[in-house]
Amino acid sequence: APEEYEKKGDLTGASILRHYNEILVSCNALDYHDFINSSITLLTKFPEVYKECQNTWQAIVVDEFQDTSAMQYFLLKLLASHNHITIVGDDDQSIFSFNGADVSGFDSFRRDFPNHKEIRLNKNYRSTRAIVEAATALIHNNTKRCNHKLAETDNPSGSKITVKECHSEDSQCAFVIDKIIETTSSSAEGRDFGKIAVLYRRQITGKAFQVSFRNRKIPFNVHGVAFYRKK
Numbered sequence: 001a002p003e004e005y006e007k008k009g010d011l012t013g014a015s016i017l018r019h020y021n022e023i024l025v026s027c028n029a030l031d032y033h034d035f036i037n038s039s040i041t042l043l044t045k046f047p048e049v050y051k052e053c054q055n056t057w058q059a060i061v062v063d064e065f066q067d068t069s070a071m072q073y074f075l076l077k078l079l080a081s082h083n084h085i086t087i088v089g090d091d092d093q094s095i096f097s098f099n100g101a102d103v104s105g106f107d108s109f110r111r112d113f114p115n116h117k118e119i120r121l122n123k124n125y126r127s128t129r130a131i132v133e134a135a136t137a138l139i140h141n142n143t144k145r146c147n148h149k150l151a152e153t154d155n156p157s158g159s160k161i162t163v164k165e166c167h168s169e170d171s172q173c174a175f176v177i178d179k180i181i182e183t184t185s186s187s188a189e190g191r192d193f194g195k196i197a198v199l200y201r202r203q204i205t206g207k208a209f210q211v212s213f214r215n216r217k218i219p220f221n222v223h224g225v226a227f228y229r230k231k
């Protein structure tokens with residue numbers, strides 16, 4: 001709330017938030033946080049609504065629980081008062097801390113649902129041994145972990161991982177495209193670009209790739225938001 005920002009001395013933040021809330025009200029709109037917040041208000045301030053909803057969700061399953069914020073967890077607790085709840089998650093994969101997600105949610109769950117049964121899924125079926133070992137080594141550097149898990153796999157080692165540091169988006173793009181050309185030209189059945197995927201984190205990086213693919217006449221599909229429509 002704007003008042004909380006004011007209390008912290010952040011007058012600019014308070015003013016932006018106040019203005020934003022006014023715009024929402026003028027459009028008669030709710031944002032994602034309001035959905036959760038308003039649901040909590042409805043369920044806590046109106047017992048008849050709570051009573052009606054109580055039997056609507058007889059069992060609840062939450063995936064990616066590590067990305068649950070305190071407010072979402074509060075709502076979850078209200079809805080799961082029947083204790084028919086299963087959560088699935090991995091605290092090493094938390095990516096929503098900017099949105100208030102807090103991995104201590106697992107501890108809260110253990111405390112709030114004391115009759116829970118915990119099942120550890122340590123075996124990785126998805127990745128090669130090289131990837132599982134590299135990821136495990138990297139994750140061991142995390143400082144905010146409660147317990148270090150032992151990930152294992154029966155999968156073969158697979159190819160070695162190459163880490164390439166580039167100094168600009170352009171040189172990164174050029175490196176990846178050279179690699180694609182090199183890999184596909186060594187194939188006996190002709191170029192098969194369909195077996196190659198480029199993953200990127202930011203939309204802007206996708207733009208650079210799409211421009212380069214066009215220039216180098218590499219056919220491509222974009223899954224997610226494309227910067228340019230394919231011709």
Ligand SMILES: Nc1ncnc2c1ncn2[C@@H]1O[C@H](COP(=O)(O)OP(=O)(O)OP(=O)(O)O)[C@@H](O)[C@H]1O
Nearest residue numbers: 063064065088089090092093121123124125126127
């Ligand atoms: N018991 C199993 N035997 C064989 N393959 C499996 C088994 N369990 C999962 N897999 C395979 O491993 C891959 C990942 O499985 P899944 O998506 O269920 O994992 P996850 O832990 O939910 O992943 P994430 O961490 O992304 O949420 C899938 O390709 C799936 O087919």
